[in-house]
Amino acid sequence: MSKMFVALVVLAIAVAVQGCTDSCSGRPDGQYPCICRGPCSRSFECRKQVIVRYHYCGDNTQCLIKGVCGKCQDSCHGKPNGDYPSLDNPRPFYYHCENGFLSFRTCHPNEVFNAWTRKCECYEVFCEKGDGYQPSVCGNGCGGYVRCEGGFAVINRNCPRPRPYFCCHTHVCVTSSSVCGGCGY
Structure with missing residues (x-):
């Protein structure tokens, strides 16, 4: 019986850590x-x-x-069940409240927790440049672009067929990826 208990504890720890390892590397x-x-x-x-x-x-x-x-600062006190942005350890981390109990979670690689949508989303690295239209790294090759607000992509679009490439210099869709020197990333 005690071997079974130890095995269950080890399994629970392995599942809780989910491949994450504290490292000094x-x-x-x-x-x-x-x-x-x-x-x-x-x-x-x-x-x-x-x-x-x-x-x-x-x-x-x-x-x-x-x-x-x-x-x-992170707390489930008085909060309904759901996901919340972590104030103690911001994106890609967030926490989940379930009946007053808090558990920390991590978004998948290349994702961050969006406080507005309360979901993990692909991180548009070009939104760090500021608000406005930027090429999309999460979209459809060189043909995607996003409108950034506050570090997040709020509108994600693809260029139409007659002009399927987004030019990161002029912020418009163009006929060829070579017109503006490629995707820009």
Whole structure:
């Protein structure tokens, strides 16, 4: 019976982590918040690119740099069930409330949590350039474009057949991808 319990605990941990691994690879010596189990749980210390110690925080606290625990802003108190943007650990992370209980979640690679739609969406990297029309990296090759507002794509379109390519210099659809020097990404 105890072997079965241990196996179930190991399986639950593996499922909860979902392939995420705390890592010191490429990091200078210091402390970093754990993101794999939610930012409000613990931090880890790196020395010579190896995890040497974990620092655990108490309930409803967030692990900050240098092992200091601060109060979490993310909370399900008084909120209906659903997904919410994380204030403690913003995109691509978000949290889910279910009957008052909070669980942290992560969007798929190349996606971020959109606070307006409350969904993970493909991240239009060109929206970082500012508001307006930009080429789409999530769309249909060189023929897609988006209108960006506040760092998010609010309108996603494809160029029509007679002019199937979006020119990132003039922000209009053109007849050939070579007219404006390709996709621009």
